[in-house]
Amino acid sequence: MYKLFLTLLVCLLCTTGFAQDAIVYSPDKQLMLSVGVTNGKPLYSVTYRGKPMLENSPLGLLTNEGDFSTGMKFLGKADSSIDKSYTQDRIKTSQIHYVANRLTLHLENAKQKKISIVFQVSNNDIAFRYEMPAWNETLACVVEKETTGFRFPAASTTFLSTMMDPMAGWKRTTPSYENPYVADAPMHKANRAKEGYIFPGLFRIDNNGWVLISETGVSSLYCASHLSEISADGVYFIEYPSPKHNNGFGSSGAAISLPGVTPWRTITVGNNLKPIVETTIPFDVVEPLYLPSQKYKYGRGTWSWIVWQDNSMNYDDQVKFIDLAASLKYEYILVDALWDANLGKERLHELVKYAQSKGVDVLLWYNSNGAFNDAPQGPRNKMNTSVERKKEMKWLREIGVKGLKVDFWGGDKQETMRLYEDVLSDANDYGLMIFFHGTTLPRGWERMYPNFVGSEAVMASEMLVFLQSVRESEAYNASMHPFIRNTVGSMEFGGTFLNKYLVKSNRERNERLTTDAFQLATAILFQNPIQMFALTPDNLTGAPSFEIDFMKQVPTTWNETVFIDGYPGRFCVIARRSNDRWYIAGVNAIKEPVKLKVDLPMLAGKKVKLYNDNKSKVTYLKEIEIPKNGSCEIEMQPAGGMVITQ
Template sequence: MKPFLAVIFCFLFLNGVAQDVVISSPDKLLKLNVQIQDGKPVYSVSYKGKTMLEDSPLGLTTNEGDFTSGMKYVGKEESRVEKNYTEDKIKKSHIQYIANKLSCTLENSQKKQIKVVFQLSNNDIAFRYELPVWGERMSCVVEKESTGFNFPESTTTFLSPMMSPMVGFARTTPSYENAYSGDAPMIRNNPSRGGYVFPGLFRLGDNGWVLLSETGVSSLYCASHLSESSKDGIYTIQYPDVRQNNGFGSSGAAIALPGVTPWRTITVSDNLKPIVETTIPFDVVEPLYEASQKYKYGRSTWSWIVWQDNSMNYEDQVKYIDLAANLKFEYILMDALWDKNIGKARMQELIKYAKSKGVDVFLWYNSNGQFNDAPQGPRNKMNTSIERKKEMKWLREAGVKGLKVDFFGGDKQETMRLYEDILSDANDYGLMIIFHGATLPRGWERMYPNFVGSEAVVASEMLIFVQAVREAEAKNATFHPFIRNTVGSMEFGGTLLNKYLVKSNETRNKRLTTDVFQLATAVLFQNPVQMFGLTPNNLTDVPAFEIDFMKQVPTTWDETVYIDGYPGKYCVIARRHGDDWYVAGVNAEKEALKLKIKLPMLAGKTVRMYGDNPQKEAYTRDLNIRKGASLEIEMQPGGGLILAPVK
């Protein structure tokens, strides 16, 4: 009888109606179950015994077979992953990653197998599909994924809609420049037909929080995003809209076998601290090449953000080089149209002048001209290997240190290949790269040693152009440390101290946040190279202590700690640079906000506090932080707070 029962059990198990396959995080608080239900693979997630994701679909469809239904469980392998690494471009410089690993082998009705590989660290899940060689087949096209995320009914969302393809300025979308909305229902009256960009944040009532994203996207795959929610509260992985990049190129991914998909990441907790502090986008990827040199990070001036196109002339760029030198900034960014208005010969003179002032140079480039109508130049220098290498050779000889490359507008594999080609070639010529009008960076700080940030956010230029964005500036700022900036560097281009965001600093485009709010974002927003929006007049028309702060603020961090906050309302975080701690907070509420916060990292130290009085005027004073005591702080509406070292 026993052998017979064993055969029956084995049959039931292989057909997915028996036991779960379970894996836990090292601290045992996070658990993931894998099952086959009626031939369909699913997984679920719990944290501290509470359901965070209900049964959620797994699987993908390729031109060599369907791996979403008719599936059987074959077996599993379990192991442990441990690694220590350093990364000086993200929120934390020294990382210890420990995870439990589960590889589930599944088989479809054609007897073709795939693996779903899960890695669970404390609070984080990363998983991907691994596709082996199938007989003579050593390549395939992944057409779509069924991978989904099934949230409990009471969940609310913090999501940013994917922009429609080929609209907006010069048909350059999608560029990840839609705002996030907070605490929205999953099922909406006005759904986003194009879905939502990564990352996405979800609040599960009293159960806690879930952050979804992806990492490890290179030239070998397309980037993806989240679908609109189904009626059952399931979001699925969507590949790029075929209309992106003027309709040219694939919407799936062509891969060599054996091959892998990018990692899908899930950060889970009953509070926001692990969400803000997660390093999972970088934990599961590796550098794709060695840095050709040691790259120097730092702060930069740029005239375009406030003075706009008319500032792209030799004389104004001299003024901004002098501004950078006065501020002790490392860089100046010379933006679009420099090729036409200044030219290469005079640009070489400017670069020499900047060098004499101790300032290095970033230059702007259009990504290409074949899939959008953006007229700004230089154009057609970054999109082909031959022209790119010619241009980069000149850039190196001229002494340029980095490029800002703009207007990409798509997530297709062809576009991912362009990002990677630009980065790889630039490293050969000792150039750092910032992307604007671009997709979310997906582990790129670690994968590409010369990558130093992406925009992929409603950034400072929209403060110049759109009144509604100025009105929402404080609210948007409180989203970023919890969502966009927690998974990747964010080149926002902010800290604007003009009262009016125009060259004259009067009459129009009035800034609606305080000076201390603006100073706080220099710490709150993380990017290893920061293009700050200060103007030459700020050296004399704002309090000297504000300029002194900007002269000392770092752009790289050794540690990041969540202190307090709620996305869309307020945020307080602490960052450490060497031995120096900086605490920054901003308030998006309509009333002054009083908080009691614990700051053990500052215990026994004297710090300089920057704050706003009720009239929203900036002030500063020195405080001694007593050991074990709570610090009472107050932030004005649209205001901020900073605690910084006394220098």
């Protein structure tokens, strides 16, 4: 009877396509990934502390050399572990110890072509990618599509930002990752996102916890991707760029040399938001692609354009902002768009010399090119070809410019990823730092490219100047960024306004609706190694002196980041350490005061400075002492904030 039972069981398993499972745990055993093949389809699932986070989610690739999503056969697996430590000077923490268990799953398709899927599972993080060998004499492949998907439990809610329509918006400059995030939305929505959703995406898994989805390791060797709209059966798929990106130029897939790999897909999991805010997975699984040509200097900068706009692109106004930077002891001034027409190269050289005489270095704006947008601002067509780019960068090095802001990128195709990398690599040869605007999300680039110093890829400060609706939602958006956009990559926001009105006259229109304490807090909450602050010369006399003193001392690089409290779209409190000095910053996005009891063990028993708002929303500074147990009560006013620092 027992033998008959076994025979029937084997027959049943064979006819139902029984999954041949492999399981890998995180080092602390709390996070489990299960993967196998069912009815010829690779599937995986994720649990955290025994609770489901992702269920029966598909894996696979479609290539011009074969289908690796169906008809798959399980060949075997290999287990190993990773233990590495590294330092990184441009992210939320400087010393990282990455420990993970590694599972390599070996599969074969119906045509007996092999492929591997590599999973690395650390405490709270999963990274996985596809690895393709050379198939006999086949040494090149085009990956046309992925069937990688994410199936969340049915009660989950989303914190997502829609991918912008290609070749739309102002002067056909989209997509530029500048749509806002929507908090706690249902997965199935009445208004579907036809272009899908950008990375990263945050999901609340009922009462079980949180999941952050993103990707890292995208270079010139692949396209960037995003999340599709949810399918009828509840799956978000990896989706490659729309064919309309880059004005329709270039493939939407990825051409790779074999053996080759895809970028890493990342999943960060926690029963609270602490692992989401503190994750370093975008950097843990990538390595530098080249060495820095010199030691790059980070810091603070002024820029006239954000408040004084295009009319400030003249020599006299730029001198005023150089003098402002010198007064604040800032390292940089950004000379923005139109300098080529309004100043010219000779006058710009004079401006650079003047700035250097004041101890200030110059960063310059460039249009990425004119082939996939209609933005008229110059300099144009200096960054898009190797010959012009190297001539321009040689001149920039000769006159002492230290870095470039390159704006108006056309999409996520591999063609564009090559241009990003070419600009970064060439700039390093000439000792130039690079940050991008009108751009895609950085995907591990702080570690991969040593002269990369941040990207916009967010509805940033300029939209506060242009739109009343964005000013009204400023606190809401700010409370999102540390949990989503800024947790996976540096975010060049360009904020901290101390003007009451966001115009040169500082009166009558474009009223700022957040408090000064809120603005000071965002200087800490928003992480980027070079921060262009929106201060203006009249702030030196018009703003309270204690606020200017704070802005003179605020750092832009961090040794440690700790989540304190918050909920995206409502409020946020995080702590950052620069050397031995802690800064605790918070903002409130709801319409009532937020009263919190927070634990600050790093400041226990110490006297500290508190920047906060009274009930009239006037910002004040006072000294307080944190109790010896580290527990502290704080209150933040609506559209207000607070900073505690040593």
